[in-house]
Amino acid sequence: MSAVRFIARPLLGSSFVIAGASKLKNADDTAEQLSPVLRRAADALPVQVDEKLLARAVGATQLGAGVLFALGKVPRLSASVLALTSALNTFVEWRSADISTPTGRDARRSGLLKNLSLLGGVLLASVDTNGHPSLAWRAQNIASDAAKAGRRQLAGAEKGIAEAQKGTSKALRKASRKAQRSVRSVAKDARSAASDVFA
Known part of the structure; x- marks a missing residue:
């Protein structure tokens, strides 16, 4: 006092x-x-x-x-x-x-x-x-802290989603290139086999 x-x-x-x-x-x-x-x-x-x-x-x-x-x-x-x-x-x-x-x-x-x-x-x-601090100030402060924590968590979730989307698109591009290489390789093998058959 x-x-x-x-x-x-x-x-x-x-x-x-x-x-x-x-x-x-x-x-x-x-x-x-x-x-x-x-x-x-x-x-x-x-x-x-x-x-x-x-x-x-x-x-x-x-x-x-x-x-x-x-x-x-x-x-x-x-x-x-x-x-x-x-x-x-x-x-x-x-x-x-x-x-x-x-x-x-x-x-x-x-x-x-x-x-x-x-x-x-x-x-x-x-x-x-x-x-x-008064009870009203404490309640307001707790609410403000909770809102800030919620905004931080939301920003983190949005960042995680963006990274997941980015990672998914990278994985899709990589799989697409791999599939294209596989198709080219199969086509090349098929041409090679065809040339052997017709030679």
């Missing part, structure tokens, strides 16, 4: 760890804030789930993913989970912010920018390959 990643991951993850711990500690407030989203999620689930329990689950997920990301354990997966929770936080905070005063509107805008910045950071982290 590079020094930048070693420093940046805990810095980025700390915000999510603190937010997740706060959500767990204040599950009632979290459930109230998340209520519109959680109601829809609870309705979509096949079993009845308490909103407070879902709020705790969101907080625990954010806390766990933040800790894993800060420690550099499964960083891409934990960053992807953090991106989902960050998108949820952005929506909920934007929707529940007080906009009745200019100060409230400024706070709403600042909160939105902060949340979008965090979302951008974890989205970048979710595609960070830690200096290793």
Whole structure:
């Protein structure tokens, strides 16, 4: 792990760890804030789930993913989970912010920018390959190598066919010359025999 990643991951993850711990500690407030989203999620689930329990689950997920990301354990997966929770936080905070005063509107805008910045950071982290080629690059490279190998094999096969054709034509010309010599030899022997008979 590079020094930048070693420093940046805990810095980025700390915000999510603190937010997740706060959500767990204040599950009632979290459930109230998340209520519109959680109601829809609870309705979509096949079993009845308490909103407070879902709020705790969101907080625990954010806390766990933040800790894993800060420690550099499964960083891409934990960053992807953090991106989902960050998108949820952005929506909920934007929707529940007080906009009745200019100060409230400024706070709403600042909160939105902060949340979008965090979302951008974890989205970048979710595609960070830690200096290793990505799976897409590896697959593309393998496909390119296979195509090159196929072209080489095809060129070799075409060369072999051309040589076989060349060798076949040489063999045919050689057999033709041999047959012509044989025919001339037989004709010569026949003339010689005929001249002996008629002499």
